[in-house]
Amino acid sequence: MKSKEYDTTIYNNKSITKTKLILFAIIVSMLVAIMQPFAIASDTKTMATSQQSDVTKAPGVSEENAKISSDLAVENMQDVAYVLQRIREQAINIYVEATRKPVKGYDLNVVSLSKMPTNPLESQSCYLPLRKAWLVFFIGTMEPLVQILNEHVKHIDEKTKQRHLSSECIPKWCAIASDWKNSIKKLNNQLNICAAFVNDDAPMNVEVAKSAKSIDEEVTELDRILHRASKFWHDYLQKKKLGVN
Numbered sequence: 001m002k003s004k005e006y007d008t009t010i011y012n013n014k015s016i017t018k019t020k021l022i023l024f025a026i027i028v029s030m031l032v033a034i035m036q037p038f039a040i041a042s043d044t045k046t047m048a049t050s051q052q053s054d055v056t057k058a059p060g061v062s063e064e065n066a067k068i069s070s071d072l073a074v075e076n077m078q079d080v081a082y083v084l085q086r087i088r089e090q091a092i093n094i095y096v097e098a099t100r101k102p103v104k105g106y107d108l109n110v111v112s113l114s115k116m117p118t119n120p121l122e123s124q125s126c127y128l129p130l131r132k133a134w135l136v137f138f139i140g141t142m143e144p145l146v147q148i149l150n151e152h153v154k155h156i157d158e159k160t161k162q163r164h165l166s167s168e169c170i171p172k173w174c175a176i177a178s179d180w181k182n183s184i185k186k187l188n189n190q191l192n193i194c195a196a197f198v199n200d201d202a203p204m205n206v207e208v209a210k211s212a213k214s215i216d217e218e219v220t221e222l223d224r225i226l227h228r229a230s231k232f233w234h235d236y237l238q239k240k241k242l243g244v245n
Contacts, residue, residue: 098209187218
């Protein structure tokens with residue numbers, strides 16, 4: 001006959017599995033919602049480009065340069081900015097969860113932050129115990145976003161190298177692409193560190209909050225590199241318009 005302990009273990013395992021499946025379904029749904037604007041934007045811009053290609057062209061701008069401007073310098077980099085914004089939002093959510101304080105009376109004010117706070121953290125005793133389910137959700141949604149980010153950067157790099165850049169431009173672009181890839185690796189490492197804190201039996205609020213700040217710092221660095229890449233393409237296209245190699 002099976003013991004009560006055995007039945008309890010089976011029940012707990014089923015509950016954990018059910019929770020994981022629910023979290024997985026939520027994450028997949030969010031990713032579909034995230035990727036949908038990309039697909040819509042891509043189809044819309046492709047149709048617009050097709051319709052306008054035979055109508056009018058700006059003087060001094062070749063068809064190839066016009067295509068670079070629309071499908072690379074604008075659309076793909078906007079996608080990168082969008083993904084970075086979503087990752088930053090989840091890092092802030094982790095920080096907010098880690099710095100929750102006891103509610104006084106019937107205070108229902110919910111903390112809503114648009115950027116990571118810079119004020120110093122207080123002692124562990126000031127904060128409410130961490131709710132692991134929320135932390136797992138926030139980290140679980142960031143991990144696939146980093147993979148999407150990596151694919152976007154890879155795509156931009158490949159498309160750029162197919163444009164036969166001048167010998168003067170190639171080193172500049174390679175430096176940007178290298179910094180981008182290294183920074184994504186650092187971001188992924190910070191996610192692993194944060195996940196390790198969450199997996200502790202009794203995760204410390206202050207450590208988790210510090211980790212969330214580190215993730216936000218890596219996103220800020222990636223955003224700087226994105227602006228460097230955007231300026232690179234702006235300058236490159238301006239030179240092409242003027243006929244400068």
